[in-house]
Amino acid sequence: MKINELNKKKIPLVKINKELNKYKGKVLFEKKLQNANKLLERAKLPRELSVDRG
Amino acid sequence: MKYIKYEYTADDELHFYEFKSIGIKGEIKKVVEYSKMNIEGYYNLAFGDFDEEKNEINDKIVTNNGDSLKVLATVASTVYAFTGKYPKAKIFATGSTEVRTRLYRMGITNNLVEIQEDFDVYGMKSDDTFEEFIAGEDYIGFLITRKKK
Numbered sequence: 692m693k694i695n696e697l698n699k700k701k702i703p704l705v706k707i708n709k710e711l712n713k714y715k716g717k718v719l720f721e722k723k724l725q726n727a728n729k730l731l732e733r734a735k736l737p738r739e740l741s742v743d744r745g
Numbered sequence: 746m747k748y749i750k751y752e753y754t755a756d757d758e759l760h761f762y763e764f765k766s767i768g769i770k771g772e773i774k775k776v777v778e779y780s781k782m783n784i785e786g787y788y789n790l791a792f793g794d795f796d797e798e799k800n801e802i803n804d805k806i807v808t809n810n811g812d813s814l815k816v817l818a819t820v821a822s823t824v825y826a827f828t829g830k831y832p833k834a835k836i837f838a839t840g841s842t843e844v845r846t847r848l849y850r851m852g853i854t855n856n857l858v859e860i861q862e863d864f865d866v867y868g869m870k871s872d873d874t875f876e877e878f879i880a881g882e883d884y885i886g887f888l889i890t891r892k893k894k
Binding site: 705706707708709711712714715718719720722723724726727728730731732733734735736737740 | 752754755756758759762763776778782783784792793802804837838867873874875890
């Protein structure tokens with residue numbers, strides 16, 4: 692498949708790079724994750740996505 | 746997506762993606778990450794530059810490589826890849842700065858019609874409530890889920 696055709700596809704074909712497995716279990720954007728967790732902690736989630744937060 | 750995108754690679758669980766932005770400042774390695782959040786089923790989407798000299802990620806730098814639409818289209822494509830593997834995942838994204846958050850908003854707005862064919866998109870307002878994404882509105886975060894088909 693040519694790159695132009697690939698670019699038109701919505702569902703991408705993902706090339707696996709085993710080297711990226713080195714990130715497994717790590718959080719690369721830690722501050723961003725903390726900030727996101729804080730935001731959602733106080734957020735009123737959309738009713739259809741609401742979860743029991745215990 | 747209507748914009749062309751970069752080719753990227755991913756780890757075998759599709760939580761991490763890498764690609765190279767090629768523009769006026771040369772080649773810059775970009776990393777996209779989906780991290781589990783404190784709420785079950787929610788993942789935080791984050792991306793930034795990989796500083797090859799310091800061997801660390803920088804999500805605050807404004808690269809100005811002249812290819813932001815292509816970068817956003819590439820990141821959007823990883824959403825398709827990630828939710829292809831984890832269809833029930835709820836993806837939350839917020840910028841590290843207001844400028845970044847506006848950039849995300851622009852990326853969603855530019856592709857809204859197409860995105861909404863497959864995803865429900867919500868914007869988080871400053872009063873901590875969510876609403877269905879409206880182009881032109883200010884949001885502090887975004888929530889994206891695959892439509893149930």
